[in-house]
Amino acid sequence: xxxxEADQIERVKWTRPHLLGLEELSAQEIMTIxxxxxxxxxxxxxxxxxxxxxxxxxxxxxxxxxxTRTRTSFELAAKRLSADVMSISGSASSIxxxxxxxxxxxxxxxxxxxxxVIRHSEAGAPHFxxxxxxxxxxxxxxxxxxxxxxxxxxxxxxxxxxxxxDGLHVAILGxxxxxxxxxxxxxxxxxxxxxxTVCGPPTLIPPGIERLGVEVTxxxxxxxxxxxxxxxxxxxxxxQKAILFPSVGEYARFFGLTSERLKDAKKDVIIMHxxxxxxxxxxxxxxxxxxxxxxxxQVTNGLAVRMAVMFLLNxxxxxxxxxxx
Amino acid sequence: xxxxEADQIERVKWTRPHLLGLEELSAQEIMTIxxxxxxxxxxxxxxxxxxxxxxxxxxxxxxxxxxTRTRTSFELAAKRLSADVMSISGSASSIxxxxxxxxxxxxxxxxxxxxxVIRHSEAGAPHFxxxxxxxxxxxxxxxxxxxxxxxxxxxxxxxxxxxxxDGLHVAILGxxxxxxxxxxxxxxxxxxxxxxTVCGPPTLIPPGIERLGVEVTxxxxxxxxxxxxxxxxxxxxxxQKAILFPSVGEYARFFGLTSERLKDAKKDVIIMHxxxxxxxxxxxxxxxxxxxxxxxxQVTNGLAVRMAVMFLLNxxxxxxxxxxx
Amino acid sequence: xxxxEADQIERVKWTRPHLLGLEELSAQEIMTIxxxxxxxxxxxxxxxxxxxxxxxxxxxxxxxxxxTRTRTSFELAAKRLSADVMSISGSASSIxxxxxxxxxxxxxxxxxxxxxVIRHSEAGAPHFxxxxxxxxxxxxxxxxxxxxxxxxxxxxxxxxxxxxxDGLHVAILGxxxxxxxxxxxxxxxxxxxxxxTVCGPPTLIPPGIERLGVEVTxxxxxxxxxxxxxxxxxxxxxxQKAILFPSVGEYARFFGLTSERLKDAKKDVIIMHxxxxxxxxxxxxxxxxxxxxxxxxQVTNGLAVRMAVMFLLNxxxxxxxxxxx
Numbered sequence: 001x002x003x004x005e006a007d008q009i010e011r012v013k014w015t016r017p018h019l020l021g022l023e024e025l026s027a028q029e030i031m032t033i034x035x036x037x038x039x040x041x042x043x044x045x046x047x048x049x050x051x052x053x054x055x056x057x058x059x060x061x062x063x064x065x066x067x068t069r070t071r072t073s074f075e076l077a078a079k080r081l082s083a084d085v086m087s088i089s090g091s092a093s094s095i096x097x098x099x100x101x102x103x104x105x106x107x108x109x110x111x112x113x114x115x116x117v118i119r120h121s122e123a124g125a126p127h128f129x130x131x132x133x134x135x136x137x138x139x140x141x142x143x144x145x146x147x148x149x150x151x152x153x154x155x156x157x158x159x160x161x162x163x164x165x166d167g168l169h170v171a172i173l174g175x176x177x178x179x180x181x182x183x184x185x186x187x188x189x190x191x192x193x194x195x196x197t198v199c200g201p202p203t204l205i206p207p208g209i210e211r212l213g214v215e216v217t218x219x220x221x222x223x224x225x226x227x228x229x230x231x232x233x234x235x236x237x238x239x240q241k242a243i244l245f246p247s248v249g250e251y252a253r254f255f256g257l258t259s260e261r262l263k264d265a266k267k268d269v270i271i272m273h274x275x276x277x278x279x280x281x282x283x284x285x286x287x288x289x290x291x292x293x294x295x296x297x298q299v300t301n302g303l304a305v306r307m308a309v310m311f312l313l314n315x316x317x318x319x320x321x322x323x324x325x
Numbered sequence: 326x327x328x329x330e331a332d333q334i335e336r337v338k339w340t341r342p343h344l345l346g347l348e349e350l351s352a353q354e355i356m357t358i359x360x361x362x363x364x365x366x367x368x369x370x371x372x373x374x375x376x377x378x379x380x381x382x383x384x385x386x387x388x389x390x391x392x393t394r395t396r397t398s399f400e401l402a403a404k405r406l407s408a409d410v411m412s413i414s415g416s417a418s419s420i421x422x423x424x425x426x427x428x429x430x431x432x433x434x435x436x437x438x439x440x441x442v443i444r445h446s447e448a449g450a451p452h453f454x455x456x457x458x459x460x461x462x463x464x465x466x467x468x469x470x471x472x473x474x475x476x477x478x479x480x481x482x483x484x485x486x487x488x489x490x491d492g493l494h495v496a497i498l499g500x501x502x503x504x505x506x507x508x509x510x511x512x513x514x515x516x517x518x519x520x521x522t523v524c525g526p527p528t529l530i531p532p533g534i535e536r537l538g539v540e541v542t543x544x545x546x547x548x549x550x551x552x553x554x555x556x557x558x559x560x561x562x563x564x565q566k567a568i569l570f571p572s573v574g575e576y577a578r579f580f581g582l583t584s585e586r587l588k589d590a591k592k593d594v595i596i597m598h599x600x601x602x603x604x605x606x607x608x609x610x611x612x613x614x615x616x617x618x619x620x621x622x623q624v625t626n627g628l629a630v631r632m633a634v635m636f637l638l639n640x641x642x643x644x645x646x647x648x649x650x
Numbered sequence: 651x652x653x654x655e656a657d658q659i660e661r662v663k664w665t666r667p668h669l670l671g672l673e674e675l676s677a678q679e680i681m682t683i684x685x686x687x688x689x690x691x692x693x694x695x696x697x698x699x700x701x702x703x704x705x706x707x708x709x710x711x712x713x714x715x716x717x718t719r720t721r722t723s724f725e726l727a728a729k730r731l732s733a734d735v736m737s738i739s740g741s742a743s744s745i746x747x748x749x750x751x752x753x754x755x756x757x758x759x760x761x762x763x764x765x766x767v768i769r770h771s772e773a774g775a776p777h778f779x780x781x782x783x784x785x786x787x788x789x790x791x792x793x794x795x796x797x798x799x800x801x802x803x804x805x806x807x808x809x810x811x812x813x814x815x816d817g818l819h820v821a822i823l824g825x826x827x828x829x830x831x832x833x834x835x836x837x838x839x840x841x842x843x844x845x846x847t848v849c850g851p852p853t854l855i856p857p858g859i860e861r862l863g864v865e866v867t868x869x870x871x872x873x874x875x876x877x878x879x880x881x882x883x884x885x886x887x888x889x890q891k892a893i894l895f896p897s898v899g900e901y902a903r904f905f906g907l908t909s910e911r912l913k914d915a916k917k918d919v920i921i922m923h924x925x926x927x928x929x930x931x932x933x934x935x936x937x938x939x940x941x942x943x944x945x946x947x948q949v950t951n952g953l954a955v956r957m958a959v960m961f962l963l964n965x966x967x968x969x970x971x972x973x974x975x
């Protein structure tokens with residue numbers, strides 16, 4: 001890490017052993033992660049993209065729901081920190097033999113595992129494990145509750161483009177009801193001073209969401225002209241138990257972002273999407289690939305953010321203050 | 326490895342290139358593995374849990390039956406010895422294209438593989454491969470025959486707790502008929518001087534098992550008061566082709582270990598289980614998590630034992646006498 | 651690399667960032683790969699089979715068709731070059747969520763990936779990706795089009811045995827129609843001066859194949875006595891959409907290579923097969939394991955060739971001229 005850059009980092013002592021959600025983090029803690037991630041993004045630009053920070057540590061990716069993107073990102077982040085990493089997926093694990101989550105997790109920890117990245121269909125599963133495991137737990141998505149590293153990479157991407165989130169107006173569009181990404185984004189954005197409006201059909205906006213400090217609209221036209229950032233969530237067919245909107249075509253007509261609709265937007269509006277994009281549904285193809293899109297930056301930043309989180313949790317666990325390089 | 330500790334290790338020259346079963350090992354060879362495992366358990370307690378002993382060597386996990394625990398343990402053990410490791414599972418492999426086991430194994434070896442960890446549904450498959458491959462073969466379970474590293478970790482766990490196995494009385498409960506763990510345990514325990522009693526419903530005890538030098542009982546009450554160690558095997562629904570006991574509830578009533586039944590046991594009796602536990606069937610939940618249980622120690626010890634086995638086989642193959650660190 | 655050996659290597663500057671097929675390579679480029687592979691084969695003979703050439707680089711195996719052998723070979727090749735390597739298979743990837751190939755590939759690249767090894771059912775998929783990705787693309791098989799590393803390992807194996815391919819007569823037998831291996835072999839063999847005859851039932855020989863500069867025969871007896879090399883392709887039941895030969899038995903009777911038929915062959919004829927062999931169909935078991943067979947050499951050479959390809963592409967990308975060790 002460059003000397004000058006290191007000085008910029010406000011060295012708030014990071015003490016948490018786990019990353020369970022953004023709800024419980026302070027603005028200062030979030031900024032510590034973002035600033036650490038900036039250093040790691042520098043590492044990713046080098047020819048040798050590896051640092052020895054987690055050498056000899058073992059990270060297990062324990063994914064009880066299918067995932068390629070998030071799992072891959074965590075796996076690469078761990079490898080670039082020189083950790084040993086193993087992925088265990090739900091169907092492969094002993095869960096199918098009727099073992100409880102607690103048993104499985106304790107067994108994984110007994111293999112002298114230092115960090116457990118967990119994705120689970122039940123909200124609160126990572127918090128439950130954090131109570132009795134010594135390993136650091138990273139929540140990689142728990143039900144419709146939180147997906148904190150996705151939230152952090154969204155925050156990082158905006159911060160990188162604009163220098164600050166304070167006073168920015170961020171619109172989150174689409175399936176808010178089932179979205180752990182929306183929830184983590186909202187917690188983080190509010191803490192860093194952004195104004196947040198959620199927009200979607202009434203059936204996809206959970207009642208009472210205003211209590212999180214956000215505004216609600218059901219008209220895309222109400223929000224597009226004012227937004228500094230438009231974050232489009234994926235329509236999650238797979239999570240819907242009832243039919244909550246008439247059809248994909250109908251959804252696209254009312255809530256899909258198109259070039260036509262973007263004419264009313266600020267010229268430098270940032271278009272985000274956690275991926276994979278349903279091209280032509282929530283987002284027109286030319287916008288996904290256009291100059292306002294930061295969708296691929298989000299992927300790269302996810303790597304930097306996950307390296308930062310693993311680095312900080314490991315440092316807290318070890319009680320040390322090592323430099324990252 | 327600490328100097329003093331190294332001196333304690335009786336440096337019996339380990340010459341076997343393969344680990345196929347405990348039946349063919351001498352007591353001295355078993356002790357060499359356990360003593361080497363003790364050194365590796367020390368390594369696992371360090372911050373950097375890695376030694377360079379197998380750097381540049383390649384270990385392939387070739388599992389023709391599903392497994393998460395054993396495969397994961399072997400994979401981690403290999404990584405902590407700095408080996409390159411790859412896992413090939415039965416369904417993913419070319420076996421589905423009709424290739425024979427011999428062809429597949431020879432092809433794997435042609436990739437310049439040094440060690441092949443194999444699990445296979447047929448007894449003797451590892452022995453068959455050992456005949457014509459140059460790579461070291463480790464049996465990770467062959468049919469109902471042997472599972473030597475599970476046997477070794479059970480031996481290690483008892484040895485660690487008691488200092489010696491000589492004269493101890495070990496009860497093995499449950500599904501003896503289909504259990505390769507039982508067979509490996511019995512060979513190892515007898516060689517190290519323990520007395521072994523197997524206990525279960527007559528349908529789950531193979532006829533003639535007494536020839537292995539064990540006693541047989543069908544009454545849990547006969548054995549609980551006298552045992553120094555109670556090793557509970559998992560009821561393997563999946564291996565039974567006929568119904569060998571009336572029901573799980575029935576089994577639990579007669580052979581499940583409960584707090585009530587443990588009242589008659591020695592105060593310091595060791596409760597073991599290879600996992601995953603059917604809580605409330607072969608073992609009550611409070612006992613699995615109680616002070617007599619060493620179930621999670623077994624998992625950690627499995628890692629140390631597998632590191633020791635890989636280390637010794639590699640040393641024998643290389644003809645050297647390198648220190649492990 | 652030994653000094654003397656290094657001198658032997660004609661240091662043609664390798665400038666291609668991708669390996670898409672053998673059709674576009676010059677004879678000199680092919681020889682550069684083979685000579686580099688020879689150095690790596692030397693590395694594979696050492697106790698430490700690893701070189702640091704790709705340390706800190708990331709290689710992703712992206713296989714949209716099932717494969718164990720080729721994927722395993724690429725994975726090991728990358729590990730022995732000290733790269734970080736990840737495998738993503740078709741069914742596991744986001745493709746199932748309806749993402750396009752382009753989106754998936756761009757997302758993989760956004761994880762700061764240096765090299766993408768791709769297998770895909772559509773001919774031209776790797777070429778399509780090479781147009782807009784910065785990562786180096788290696789074609790690991792695209793439809794029935796090319797499988798260049800298989801072609802290169804076949805060339806290497808013949809070159810290693812005979813010192814030169816110039817003037818050799820190579821027979822390729824079997825399913826030419828659906829075989830990307832046949833196509834890569836033909837391109838490479840012709841460029842290095844070999845004479846090529848393809849042989850099989852008319853239904854498995856694509857019309858117009860003579861334009862590639864090969865001769866065609868439908869009689870095994872026409873070619874066996876004259877061939878220096880007989881390369882038997884696997885009957886690919888899975889790729890046939892119509893029934894193109896009456897039965898496996900019928901095929902074996904007319905085109906299967908047997909000891910009886912080999913009596914007419916040159917004494918030192920080389921028998922090759924990309925594997926896995928259908929023993930008793932295209933090749934008799936005793937010939938697969940006999941002295942003329944180089945089938946297992948092909949597997950080992952595949953590793954050396956893939957290391958060479960990755961090494962050269964990485965060097966071209968970095969613009970450097972580093973020694974491989």
